[in-house]
Amino acid sequence: xxxxxxNPQQPKTAAMAERMAEVSGRSxxxxxxxxxxxxxxxxxxxxxxxxxxLFAFFGQYLTPWDNETIDWNVLGNxxxxxxxxxxxxxxxxxxxxxxxLYSRVVQGTQISLMVGVxxxxxxxxxxxxxxxxAGFVGGRVDSAMMRFVDIAMSIPYMFxxxxxxxVFGRSIVMLFVGIGLTAWLDMSRIVRGQTLSIKNKxxxxxxxxxxxxxxxxxxxxxxxxxxxxVAVYATLLVPSMILTESFISFLGLGVQEPLTSWGALIxxxxxxxNYGMLWQLFxxxxxxxxxxxxxFFIGDGLRDALDPKDR
Amino acid sequence: MSDETxxxxxxxxxxxxxxKQGAMPWVKARKLKAIDGVSFELKAGETLGIVGESxxxxxxxxxxxxxxxxxxxxxxxxxxAELVGLDTRHMRSHRKEMQMIFQDPLxxxxxxxxxxxIIAEPLKTHFPSLSGDEMxxxxxxxxxxxxxxxxxxxxxxxxxxxGQCQRIGIARALVVDxxxxxxxxxxxxxxxxxxxxxxxxxxxxxxxxxxxxxxxxHDLSVVKHISDRVMVLYLGNVMEIAPARALxxxxxxxxxxxxxxxxxxxxxxxxxxxxxxxxxxxLPSPLDPPSGCVFRTRCPIAERRxxxxxxxxxxxxxxxxxxxxxx
Ligand code: SF4
Numbered sequence: 001x002x003x004x005x006x007n008p009q010q011p012k013t014a015a016m017a018e019r020m021a022e023v024s025g026r027s028x029x030x031x032x033x034x035x036x037x038x039x040x041x042x043x044x045x046x047x048x049x050x051x052x053x054l055f056a057f058f059g060q061y062l063t064p065w066d067n068e069t070i071d072w073n074v075l076g077n078x079x080x081x082x083x084x085x086x087x088x089x090x091x092x093x094x095x096x097x098x099x100x101l102y103s104r105v106v107q108g109t110q111i112s113l114m115v116g117v118x119x120x121x122x123x124x125x126x127x128x129x130x131x132x133x134a135g136f137v138g139g140r141v142d143s144a145m146m147r148f149v150d151i152a153m154s155i156p157y158m159f160x161x162x163x164x165x166x167v168f169g170r171s172i173v174m175l176f177v178g179i180g181l182t183a184w185l186d187m188s189r190i191v192r193g194q195t196l197s198i199k200n201k202x203x204x205x206x207x208x209x210x211x212x213x214x215x216x217x218x219x220x221x222x223x224x225x226x227x228x229x230v231a232v233y234a235t236l237l238v239p240s241m242i243l244t245e246s247f248i249s250f251l252g253l254g255v256q257e258p259l260t261s262w263g264a265l266i267x268x269x270x271x272x273x274n275y276g277m278l279w280q281l282f283x284x285x286x287x288x289x290x291x292x293x294x295x296f297f298i299g300d301g302l303r304d305a306l307d308p309k310d311r
Numbered sequence: 312m313s314d315e316t317x318x319x320x321x322x323x324x325x326x327x328x329x330x331k332q333g334a335m336p337w338v339k340a341r342k343l344k345a346i347d348g349v350s351f352e353l354k355a356g357e358t359l360g361i362v363g364e365s366x367x368x369x370x371x372x373x374x375x376x377x378x379x380x381x382x383x384x385x386x387x388x389x390x391x392a393e394l395v396g397l398d399t400r401h402m403r404s405h406r407k408e409m410q411m412i413f414q415d416p417l418x419x420x421x422x423x424x425x426x427x428x429i430i431a432e433p434l435k436t437h438f439p440s441l442s443g444d445e446m447x448x449x450x451x452x453x454x455x456x457x458x459x460x461x462x463x464x465x466x467x468x469x470x471x472x473x474g475q476c477q478r479i480g481i482a483r484a485l486v487v488d489x490x491x492x493x494x495x496x497x498x499x500x501x502x503x504x505x506x507x508x509x510x511x512x513x514x515x516x517x518x519x520x521x522x523x524x525x526x527x528x529h530d531l532s533v534v535k536h537i538s539d540r541v542m543v544l545y546l547g548n549v550m551e552i553a554p555a556r557a558l559x560x561x562x563x564x565x566x567x568x569x570x571x572x573x574x575x576x577x578x579x580x581x582x583x584x585x586x587x588x589x590x591x592x593x594l595p596s597p598l599d600p601p602s603g604c605v606f607r608t609r610c611p612i613a614e615r616r617x618x619x620x621x622x623x624x625x626x627x628x629x630x631x632x633x634x635x636x637x638x
Contacts, residue, residue: 025466202419211406
């Protein structure tokens, strides 16, 4: 087995010729991007999501009606006069209390997306830091931190959330606090697990052996390898935040008038369903459903794209 | 090889605390004696092979020498300086003098970094004043030395084969001009033909740069080719340490004999005629090592004395040391 000798001459001459042209490599990120771009469901969802976001930001400019004015003529006879109509500019018709539904949906979209994105961001930041610290420090600190998470997780969070809103009043801030308090727990567990497995990789050991300072190891070796998982989980967290907020608003505890959200609009639409004013349910529900689906498909696409099989 | 001793390990002990899963906090941890009093020396430019079954403490020994694990007792003197108990900052200045290469070539390279960045990391850590161009030049030079085209610096580890990844690992170790490279089973994850290439590469590099090597492997045939001296470890204890030729020609410890017998002979007739001496039992738990000689539960010639008294490593002349009552 030992008679295969190395020929140092050959690569050297070849290197002279090729040293000029540096070959660029394909990073795991580039690979993931290609895989993601090839995923049709995820790409369609991305387009849908961008359209929904554009609708939230600029939708108001497309209509002459605002979301506050009550049309007293329509109020008594919404079923006949409040139908969706392109002619009078009330594209989605009127809502329950005589306001333009299109503008109300724009407003609801803004609030729901904000709750989703901000809620998920809080959860991701807190959860990632908490989990990474617990995982990297290890030992007793890790045990204490994770036992706390276990205990916090064993409390039914919907119960806590409703209690908070009832006791401290229904405000959007309280909603953020309530959702934020619970959503980071899962994230911290996932990040901790990931950190633990990265910590035991040989490239971390190699860095330690070389004498790379601890903080640099976290920044250069651990965080970049965590990002994939965090990105996937964050995209999946946004719809679950939106769902939670909608559920709370549907119960009437969440976003309060004059603000509104998808959940609140759907709740209103459900009440008038029996009177034949189905459009009041249809429009907010459609936005709600396609957005949730879009997020899930994108999350799925990201997971497939970032699948760490090749590590 | 010169006569200057660069590394002197004396009675090194590494113990781990082991607790049962889910044990109560006040339950006392048991001590796992991963390394239990190992001593050896290494001269400049020399290659020391370390052999033993998995679980005998080879890798622990390597990491203890590098001060990557807490040491229970003993001393590690590197170039005249005691390393045990040195603080992180002073230890860091020694880290560029001793480098390490690892068992799993791909896993030892960060998948998110290009090989150029990976090889430059030790440079960045120890020579932060180098300019980008100088660093790049140095990285390309070592890539050239290990037989990888220097224009591939922007590629990522997953674009290389196992053998190439190990070359990259060697380049990373080489880039700071170390005096010692500890190779922790550097070839056991590679194909046989690639193993030979990597070993030959290491030998060529040693000839060129005069770097000393500690070469860890789990079977004797791999270290035979590269080592000047070989140390046989069993359950954290040194069984035998001798110049490679003497060890293979005239093994003294029953455990070394068994290891040599386990290497297949590439001649069917002799292979058949060979007296089979297999180690039938499993390695005893290092948590609960046998009394006296740690090898006695598997030793074919064990006597009563072996259970009562621990054999010391004893010089039998010509640099051949063995730890056995009967040899
Ligand atoms: S000391 Fe006894 S048990 Fe140990 S190797 Fe020698 S003969 Fe075997």
